[in-house]
Amino acid sequence: MTQFGTRGVLYRGGTSKALLVRASDLPSQDREELGRWLLAAYGSPDPRQIDGIGGADGLTSKFGFVGPSSRPDADVDYTFAQVGIDVATIDWSIMCGNILSSIGPYAIDEGLVPAVEPVTVVRIHNTNTGKVVVAQVEVSDGKPRTAGNVHIDGVPGTGSPILLDFKHAAGAKTGKLLPTGNYRDVAEVPGVGPVEYSVVDIAGMQLFVKASAFGLTGAESPIAYEKLVEAGQQIEFLRCKVAVDLGFATSIEAAKKESPITPFGIIVGPPQGWLLYGTQESRAADSCDLLARCVIDGGMHKAFPGTGAIPTAIAAAMEGTVVHDVTRAAAHKKGTYAIGHPGGTLTVEVGLNASDAGVEVSQASLVRTARRLFEGTVFVEPSRLTANTVRPGDAHER
Known part of the structure; x- marks a missing residue:
């Protein structure tokens, strides 16, 4: 045939x-x-x-x-x-x-x-x-x-x-920029205890946790992260729990099949030096406003997804989130957030309008090439x- x-x-x-x-x-x-x-x-x-x-x-x-x-x-x-x-x-x-x-x-x-x-x-x-x-x-x-x-x-x-504007992409999965209704929540993670996290839904839905909550720095490489089996399992447990809480999975055990990448887990840390994946080139702490790593089931993204960068920057701009806690203060004045990831940095321009009705995104853009x-x-x-x-x-x- x-x-x-x-x-x-x-x-x-x-x-x-x-x-x-x-x-x-x-x-x-x-x-x-x-x-x-x-x-x-x-x-x-x-x-x-x-x-x-x-x-x-x-x-x-x-x-x-x-x-x-x-x-x-x-x-x-x-x-x-x-x-x-x-x-x-x-x-x-x-x-x-x-x-x-x-x-x-x-x-x-x-x-x-x-x-x-x-x-x-x-x-x-x-x-x-x-x-x-x-x-x-x-x-x-x-x-x-x-x-x-x-x-x-x-x-x-x-x-x-190529300029991409995601300002109309809020609530892509849940219809709300903040799916839980809070800037941060707390969950009990076996072997760790109470862990603070934030969930933001724009372009994609992401779960944010501080790297320090799991004994990490946020500067880990994909290869190093794969060896941190216990931390990877703990972060995956929290990701699965949030998927269940938000109705994307029926149980923590079933979440890996029913909602394998919704939400995606992102660990964040304060600005610090790190080595680029593949080249081992050194990047200085002052080249970024925060560090972020996309992780899933013990693995780490070798660069950073655009649908992860947008919610990361939005979360960084919103006072009260765990991402805001670790972000360089000067970035808030500029409205521009340089995210340090395994492959380098990715910059997102953000504009927010806060009111009694909540937070509205007026700008969420990044530049790519193709x-x-x-x-x-x-x-x-x-x-x-x-x-x-x-x-x-x-x-x-x-």
Whole structure:
């Protein structure tokens, strides 16, 4: 039997990579069948993803499809999927902020949004969260620019800036910026005792804890963190408990399957020197306003997700959160927060309006770069699919 091929584009967005496909080119509209196709295309489950396009890393096992918008306040619909590596799972519940930076250029390249020089504004409706994020993409000769002088840590060289504004993305998972209704809460963690934490929901929902509560500094590397098994288990217990308390899981034991990355855990610490993951380059304490590490089930993100950076900066700006406690005081006057992470720093501009009704986000923006890397046909072995996964005319055969 011949292989089935589907047209796609490989894009780097921020510090991540993803296969992007037009919604009209999808091999199936059925979510379960599409999941089977994704696992086959990425070579999952397999720790090396050797029989697919996945890069055996959470930062490269990502997927998105884009099509005309289903709502009048947006230009395109963008749906994201995190593809499991050594497990046969597809997570449709989150929005990847780094890959989001590639959606504007992709939409322009694909003719879904007309190019307007010098800057094209693309309103992106993320269907995973139901929120709209606005991207500003530099355009030259009718195409998205790639050359520029903006460097983002975790990516070699420089590129053209893409400004992403998440101010309309509050309450992406729960409908509230502060899902618990409090700036901070307290939970009992076995082996630790009472631990203070904060939960913020904008772009993605994140659980924040001070690294010091678990005997950590916040400067740990991904490799070092994996060896801190007890601390990793304790933080995961708290993450699962919060998932249960907020209704995303039925029990702490079931939370890892029912809500594996909602909320995502982030440990924070005060500004201090640290070594960059991979290069071991030294970064000074004065290069950041706080340290933050995204952690999940004993593992640590090698850089920092855009959907983690936005709530981290928002939490840093809100007096009363555990993140505010460890943030450099001078950052509050600037409204700009430099987050130190394993790959370097990521800066977010924040604007908040406080009133008796609560806190309203007036600005939540960051700058990324993106580049179209490859376009062509992704081939999948039919034996891994159901008979209905690829409909005639939807894909090319080889």
